[in-house]
Amino acid sequence: MVAVDLVLLTIRQQALQVLLIRRGIPPFLGRWALPGGFVLPAEDLFAAAERELREETGLSAAAGHLEQLATYGDPARDPRGRVVAVAYLALLPDLPVPVAGSDAASASWRPVPAEGLAFDHDRILADGIERARSKLEYTPLATAFCPPSFTIAELREVYETVWRTRLDPRNFHRKVTSAEGFVEPTGETVIRDRGRPAQLFRRGSATLLHPALLRPASSA
Amino acid sequence: MVAVDLVLLTIRQQALQVLLIRRGIPPFLGRWALPGGFVLPAEDLFAAAERELREETGLSAAAGHLEQLATYGDPARDPRGRVVAVAYLALLPDLPVPVAGSDAASASWRPVPAEGLAFDHDRILADGIERARSKLEYTPLATAFCPPSFTIAELREVYETVWRTRLDPRNFHRKVTSAEGFVEPTGETVIRDRGRPAQLFRRGSATLLHPALLRPASSA
DNA sequence: ATCGTTGTCGTCACACTGACGATAAAGGGT
DNA sequence: ACCCTTTATCGTCAGTGTGACGACAACGAT
Numbered sequence: 001m002v003a004v005d006l007v008l009l010t011i012r013q014q015a016l017q018v019l020l021i022r023r024g025i026p027p028f029l030g031r032w033a034l035p036g037g038f039v040l041p042a043e044d045l046f047a048a049a050e051r052e053l054r055e056e057t058g059l060s061a062a063a064g065h066l067e068q069l070a071t072y073g074d075p076a077r078d079p080r081g082r083v084v085a086v087a088y089l090a091l092l093p094d095l096p097v098p099v100a101g102s103d104a105a106s107a108s109w110r111p112v113p114a115e116g117l118a119f120d121h122d123r124i125l126a127d128g129i130e131r132a133r134s135k136l137e138y139t140p141l142a143t144a145f146c147p148p149s150f151t152i153a154e155l156r157e158v159y160e161t162v163w164r165t166r167l168d169p170r171n172f173h174r175k176v177t178s179a180e181g182f183v184e185p186t187g188e189t190v191i192r193d194r195g196r197p198a199q200l201f202r203r204g205s206a207t208l209l210h211p212a213l214l215r216p217a218s219s220a
Numbered sequence: 221m222v223a224v225d226l227v228l229l230t231i232r233q234q235a236l237q238v239l240l241i242r243r244g245i246p247p248f249l250g251r252w253a254l255p256g257g258f259v260l261p262a263e264d265l266f267a268a269a270e271r272e273l274r275e276e277t278g279l280s281a282a283a284g285h286l287e288q289l290a291t292y293g294d295p296a297r298d299p300r301g302r303v304v305a306v307a308y309l310a311l312l313p314d315l316p317v318p319v320a321g322s323d324a325a326s327a328s329w330r331p332v333p334a335e336g337l338a339f340d341h342d343r344i345l346a347d348g349i350e351r352a353r354s355k356l357e358y359t360p361l362a363t364a365f366c367p368p369s370f371t372i373a374e375l376r377e378v379y380e381t382v383w384r385t386r387l388d389p390r391n392f393h394r395k396v397t398s399a400e401g402f403v404e405p406t407g408e409t410v411i412r413d414r415g416r417p418a419q420l421f422r423r424g425s426a427t428l429l430h431p432a433l434l435r436p437a438s439s440a
Numbered sequence: 441a442t443c444g445t446t447g448t449c450g451t452c453a454c455a456c457t458g459a460c461g462a463t464a465a466a467g468g469g470t
Numbered sequence: 471a472c473c474c475t476t477t478a479t480c481g482t483c484a485g486t487g488t489g490a491c492g493a494c495a496a497c498g499a500t
Contacts (some may be wrong), residue, residue: 001221001222002221002222002293002304039293039304041295041302042295042302043295044293044294044295045291045293045294045304051470068290068291070288071263071265071288071291071306072265073222073259073265073266073306074265075261075262075263077266082261082262082382084222084259084304084306086291086293086304102258120447151478152478152479153477153478168458168459168460168483169477169478169479170459170460170461170478170479170480171458171459171460173478173479173480174457174480175456175457177479178456191465191466191477192477193467193476193477194466194467194468194475194476194477195465195467195475195476195477195478196464196465196466196476196477196478196479197465197466197468197477197478198477198478198479199478199479211455211457213457214457216458218488299494370446372447372448373446373447375452388489388490388491389446389447389448390447390448390449390450390490390491390492391488391490391491393446393447393449393490394449394488395447395487395488397448398487411446411497411498412446413445413446413498414444414445414446414448414497414498414499415444415445415447415496415497415498416445416446416447416448416495416496416497417447417496417497418446418447418448419445419448430486431486431487434488436489
């Protein structure tokens with residue numbers, strides 16, 4: 001009667017992508033759906049979300065970020081009967097792992113926006129994306145999409161991808177490095193493709209950004 | 221198995237208060253608890269929250285503001301067995317009604333912080349208060365605590381009470397009146413206690429404040 | 441009339457922002 | 471070697487929002 005559904009977001013191939021599973025059984029046979037499953041009788045909700053995350057990706061929650069999103073309880077959301085779904089949102093770095101499918105034969109990363117999902121998963125996904133967009137503004141969670149060390153340009157690409165915007169590299173650099181506890185320099189530098197080598201950074205200790213990085217007004 | 225719990229906040233007697241019910245049956249007999257109840261088999265979660273709100277206060281959700289807060293599912297949170305609680309947060313104007321107790325004999329407004337509540341209601345209440353504090357920053361929801369028309373000073377008292385801070389009346393006035401769609405003048409004026417008459421305002425149409433009203437740095 | 445009280449407008453220095461110029465440090469081609 | 475392109479990083483400047491606070495307006499009480 002109580003299920004946990006996951007919105008797993010990552011950035012692959014310059015695009016925001018979500019992990020979806022093609023359903024092998026009715027209802028919604030053959031349709032894409034968010035991964036999820038029922039909560040075990042003596043299991044905490046967060047623990048259930050962590051378990052699903054591990055089953056689907058092999059990752060622990062520590063690698064990225066996992067938080068409760070919202071709960072969906074429309075009596076008609078599941079044709080089989082009353083199922084209340086507690087949705088969790090995860091932001092994950094790009095995995096070399098091509099999704100260790102456990103029971104789900106065909107799981108894969110799909111670009112967002114995705115449409116025509118099973119159940120009310122279109123709305124859950126939309127809510128998750130909006131939450132992610134908004135959290136980038138006032139928390140350092142963009143680093144959850146990055147590997148342990150990264151350049152400012154890579155962090156900027158995260159913002160540009162999630163917000164679907166272009167950001168001025170010079171202003172972005174200034175804001176990120178002046179926001180207390182957002183990123184810390186590792187001291188190393190690295191050459192990515194062309195151009196001058198960039199400094200490497202790791203996540204800072206802040207949980208809230210001050211000042212915040214507000215997205216530009218027009219978000220079509 | 222699925223319950224809805226309500227965090228009903230209002231401002232009475234210059235203080236932030238929450239509606240609590242003294243439990244008449246075990247477990248936690250005699251302790252204060254958040255109002256709540258089980259979700260009916262064919263009932264939507266939001267509808268269940270609205271129903272509880274109406275039963276406890278006689279108010280409809282339209283009078284104030286009602287939103288989902290979070291879901292709590294620790295297997296041990298209810299000694300009687302597994303109950304997943306979907307918590308809702310409501311911000312309400314000060315009711316002349318002294319709480320129309322339906323089944324709950326002893327419901328009353330209690331000042332926050334309240335401690336020693338039944339179940340995990342201490343945490344739910346704390347989460348609700350923090351959500352309310354934070355929402356005042358970037359939404360016009362402070363008006364949900366006010367009657368249909370109000371003065372800027374009354375709106376300021378809402379902020380001061382919820383944030384436990386003093387705000388400069390002149391700066392507050394400037395920010396509120398310059399934030400697009402926050403409040404609209406009704407054209408009328410009113411004399412409250414002493415001093416110069418104040419203009420009356422009603423809620424504007426905005427759902428997001430721009431620019432936001434950030435709370436001062438130190439929030440003890 | 442004077443005073444205390446509350447509401448409203450103005451001023452000023454400072455912080456943050458967006459737009460954009462300038463320089464640094466790499467690789468590629470000739 | 472020498473340009474040229476590319477990317478990273480630092481600086482500048484005007485506009486805007488903010489906190490601190492002065493000034494005045496409009497009421498009731500004395």
